[in-house]
Amino acid sequence: MAGINSAVERSAVGKPIQDLDTPALCLDLDLFESNLKRMADYFRGRSARLRPHFKNNKCSQIAMRQLSAGSAVGMTCAKLGEAEVLSTAGCRDILIANQIVGPDKIARLVELARTTPTLRVAVDDRDNAAAIAESASRAGVTVGLLIEIDIGMGRCGVGAGAPALDLARHIVKLKGVRFDGLQAYEGHLVTVPNRDERRRRVREDLGKAVETRRAIEAAGIAVPIISGGSTSTYDAAASVEGVNEIQAGTYPTMDHMYVKLAPEFAIALSIVSRVISRPKAGTAVLDTGLKGAGHEFGPPKPKGMLDANMSIHLSEEHCTIVGAPDWKVGQAVELIPSHSCTTCNLYRRIHVHQNSRIIDVWPIEASGRLA
Numbered sequence: 203m204a205g206i207n208s209a210v211e212r213s214a215v216g217k218p219i220q221d222l223d224t225p226a227l228c229l230d231l232d233l234f235e236s237n238l239k240r241m242a243d244y245f246r247g248r249s250a251r252l253r254p255h256f257k258n259n260k261c262s263q264i265a266m267r268q269l270s271a272g273s274a275v276g277m278t279c280a281k282l283g284e285a286e287v288l289s290t291a292g293c294r295d296i297l298i299a300n301q302i303v304g305p306d307k308i309a310r311l312v313e314l315a316r317t318t319p320t321l322r323v324a325v326d327d328r329d330n331a332a333a334i335a336e337s338a339s340r341a342g343v344t345v346g347l348l349i350e351i352d353i354g355m356g357r358c359g360v361g362a363g364a365p366a367l368d369l370a371r372h373i374v375k376l377k378g379v380r381f382d383g384l385q386a387y388e389g390h391l392v393t394v395p396n397r398d399e400r401r402r403r404v405r406e407d408l409g410k411a412v413e414t415r416r417a418i419e420a421a422g423i424a425v426p427i428i429s430g431g432s433t434s435t436y437d438a439a440a441s442v443e444g445v446n447e448i449q450a451g452t453y454p455t456m457d458h459m460y461v462k463l464a465p466e467f468a469i470a471l472s473i474v475s476r477v478i479s480r481p482k483a484g485t486a487v488l489d490t491g492l493k494g495a496g497h498e499f500g501p502p503k504p505k506g507m508l509d510a511n512m513s514i515h516l517s518e519e520h521c522t523i524v525g526a527p528d529w530k531v532g533q534a535v536e537l538i539p540s541h542s543c544t545t546c547n548l549y550r551r552i553h554v555h556q557n558s559r560i561i562d563v564w565p566i567e568a569s570g571r572l573a
């Protein structure tokens with residue numbers, strides 16, 4: 203695990219986060235560790251295991267701590283580039299919960315399979331499965347395949363039931379791949395505000411994956427894995443019998459959107475920003491704009507003021523807050539992003555602090571790795 207890797211980064215250690223050049227991504231170590239412990243404790247003794255989703259933070263130091271915290275079988279990735287970073291960091295069991303399509307990517311996938319003892323990928327297409335199989339078989343490696351089924355999200359995936367059975371029958375005849383089960387992510391339910399309703403609907407929709415597993419098993423094909431779940435549905439998904447891997451991503455860092463859905467996890471991530479202008483009374487302009495904060499679920503909000511009555515507007519490099527407190531130009535302000543996953547993807551390093559004093563700097567090796 204590479205830690206601090208440059209003189210600039212080393213020189214940050216010991217500083218208060220307010221003294222960082224801004225914008226700078228920061229992680230509160232104590233809150234982060236309590237999030238890891240809470241999730242690991244939840245899964246202790248359960249039949250479902252945790253497979254944390256690396257797309258949240260793309261930082262191998264975080265991933266290796268998630269694995270060491272216990273209850274985790276391995277990591278989930280969205281991108282092949284993320285899987286390559288994790289494998290280099292020493293992760294031995296990786297699921298790419300996404301389609302790997304095209305000759306260049308399939309060649310990289312097969313190369314990765316040489317050095318990663320357990321490597322699985324999602325498929326929803328016969329020809330794609332056959333192309334992976336042919337390449338893997340030629341290289342003398344085996345890639346595990348999970349059939350992705352669409353249980354309501356309307357993204358990738360074949361239909362539950364007969365279409366999935368059809369694809370499973372095709373896959374078990376191929377050399378170079380191993381049919382390992384089903385990928386069934388209930389992404390359409392993670393933001394359902396009411397937790398009881400969320401739980402009910404997760405049980406209903408993941409039930410389609412369980413029924414599909416039964417249909418495939420009835421045809422004599424074993425289905426060892428059903429993988430799904432998220433930070434707001436981990437408990438609901440883990441209680442569906444037969445769902446045995448939970449791909450929660452955001453819980454280590456959290457953000458101001460997710461904390462409303464899963465308040466048992468604390469927001470450990472912040473962007474230290476600086477007030478660069480006070481153009482008029484009540485208005486403050488900070489140096490973190492659209493290019494410095496993932497904003498899919500709204501603009502970032504000042505830490506400790508998530509429910510304050512202020513209007514916040516982002517342009518490319520500015521965050522304009524109307525109704526701001528009495529901040530001075532030059533003052534550091536911690537912002538909490540609405541979406542930690544796209545925020546981490548914008549930064550190359552994360553400053554780890556305890557009581558606001560930097561104790562380490564971790565590279566975010568997979569940030570910007572979109573392929």
Ligand SMILES: Cc1ncc(COP(=O)(O)O)c(C=O)c1O
Pocket residue numbers: 255258299387389392430431432433434449450451452453543
């Ligand atoms: C395939 C997949 N699994 C799981 C998740 C859950 O991640 P999170 O806990 O960050 O919502 C996501 C989120 O985008 C996803 O795309």
